[in-house]
Amino acid sequence: MPATIFITGASSGFGAATARRFGQAGWNLVLAGRRQPRLEALAAELAAHCAVHTLVLDVRDRAAVEAAVAALPEPFAAVEVLVNNAGLALGTDPAPSCSLDDWDTMIDTNIKGLVYCTRLLLPGLIARGRGTIVNLGSVAGRWPYPGSHVYGASKAFVKQFSLNLRCDLLGTGVRVTDLEPGLCESEFSLVRFSGDQTRYDALYQGAHPIQPEDIAETIWYIANLPPHLNINTLELMPVTQAWNNFAIHRDA
Numbered sequence: 028m029p030a031t032i033f034i035t036g037a038s039s040g041f042g043a044a045t046a047r048r049f050g051q052a053g054w055n056l057v058l059a060g061r062r063q064p065r066l067e068a069l070a071a072e073l074a075a076h077c078a079v080h081t082l083v084l085d086v087r088d089r090a091a092v093e094a095a096v097a098a099l100p101e102p103f104a105a106v107e108v109l110v111n112n113a114g115l116a117l118g119t120d121p122a123p124s125c126s127l128d129d130w131d132t133m134i135d136t137n138i139k140g141l142v143y144c145t146r147l148l149l150p151g152l153i154a155r156g157r158g159t160i161v162n163l164g165s166v167a168g169r170w171p172y173p174g175s176h177v178y179g180a181s182k183a184f185v186k187q188f189s190l191n192l193r194c195d196l197l198g199t200g201v202r203v204t205d206l207e208p209g210l211c212e213s214e215f216s217l218v219r220f221s222g223d224q225t226r227y228d229a230l231y232q233g234a235h236p237i238q239p240e241d242i243a244e245t246i247w248y249i250a251n252l253p254p255h256l257n258i259n260t261l262e263l264m265p266v267t268q269a270w271n272n273f274a275i276h277r278d279a
């Protein structure tokens with residue numbers, strides 16, 4: 028029987044590419060996100076390759092996540108791979124002037140939503156004695172930059188949560204990876220820039236960023252390693268990306 032992968036944020040970017048990668052290989056897909064038409068279009072696209080269960084789900088809604096996981100039908104209930112991918116960055120204004128509502132949304136989605144999905148799917152993974160959780164962290168959780176404040180901090184949470192889970196899951200056969208991409212091209216930046224296409228185009232121009240298909244291939248690799256191997260953290264950047272100097276403020 029095909030294995031099942033549960034992907035949050037499957038309506039776009041990394042999540043949709045991961046659905047295609049696993050779906051085309053015949054895996055059962057559970058595709059979660061808020062935009063139903065996108066999920067249904069993806070399900071229709073992949074219908075010839077695999078079985079798909081779509082979940083119109085806001086991961087911030089704990090009761091909704093609980094109900095959705097409890098009601099997973101056969102053959103989707105036996106989740107073998109969980110990709111905690113739903114997430115977002117909002118804005119690049121400095122901390123003193125950015126929106127507190129945006130901070131709430133990032134904390135609720137990137138931290139609380141990820142925690143809800145993990146906790147609720149863990150018992151099944153443990154009961155089956157195997158499985159893989161791939162959490163989407165970011166280079167922003169490791170390296171500071173201006174305007175990253177709560178977004179970067181939420182991804183630092185994802186990193187530490189992933190490592191701490193490894194401790195509690197020792198002996199269960201369940202693996203956990205914190206996947207930390209750098210510059211990638213997806214709707215992520217349109218969301219961050221409030222739909223500003225000019226800013227989006229300027230960010231990627233000439234930069235050869237990572238593509239969602241690259242992330243999907245990496246998740247495929249992580250999930251299909253021999254079961255005795257766990258990649259704890261995996262940081263990825265395009266070759267065109269590196270670090271810059273420390274900033275130093277000088278008196279006039």
Ligand SMILES: NC(=O)c1ccc[n+]([C@@H]2O[C@H](COP(=O)([O-])OP(=O)(O)OC[C@H]3O[C@@H](n4cnc5c(N)ncnc54)[C@H](OP(=O)(O)O)[C@@H]3O)[C@@H](O)[C@H]2O)c1
Nearest residue numbers: 036038039040041060061062085086113114211213214215
């Ligand atoms: N792109 C990058 O440069 C980059 C780099 C490092 C890490 N990441 C991380 O990678 C993950 C995926 O990013 P991406 O580039 O694929 O971005 P994306 O194309 O904007 O996709 C984000 C996905 O998250 C879903 N989502 C957002 N809020 C949600 C909520 N409350 N409930 C359920 N789903 C929600 C969106 O679906 P709906 O809107 O339909 O709900 C969408 O499918 C994020 O966690 C992001 O922080 C991205």
